[in-house]
Amino acid sequence: MEKYKTKLEEEKKLLEEELARIGKFDKETNDWEATPESEIKSQEVQDDGDMAERAEDYEERSSTLSALETRLNDIEDALARIEEGGYGLCEVCGNKIEEERLEVNPSSRTCVACMEKVI
Ligand SMILES: [Zn+2]
Structure with a gap:
């Protein structure tokens, strides 16, 4: 963290x-x-x-x-x-946001799956 x-x-x-x-x-x-x-x-x-x-x-x-x-x-x-x-928790589904995603963008609000849904 x-x-x-x-x-x-x-x-x-x-x-x-x-x-x-x-x-x-x-x-x-x-x-x-x-x-x-x-x-x-x-x-x-x-x-x-x-x-x-x-x-x-x-x-x-x-x-x-x-x-x-x-x-x-x-x-x-x-x-x-x-x-x-x-x-580090997804705002949409509440699951943990992927480590790799936080690595790239530490201010991510959603996990990869939810981000794809939003887009
Ligand atoms: Zn999610």
Whole structure:
């Protein structure tokens, strides 16, 4: 169990760094939000055609951010389950999640069989 905890904590740290790079944590909504371009840095050159690109960048950051946030939530859940018990058990059928699966993705919530059913 301890090795998964270490892995999860390392991954959590990386994710948080990544999130902090493209967004910020909003304490009011308890949510991560992509940083608007204006807040990133005003040192970037402003010229024609730049605005559209910027908007695109923001979209891209938003979707990257929500993907990262989902991963972060999974990891935090997994860490909580390590503390509270229930880690490594499938959320759907309650059976043990395969060791190999946890090895690849320590924040897995379901066993292989259930994952295949979901997809
Ligand atoms: Zn299952």
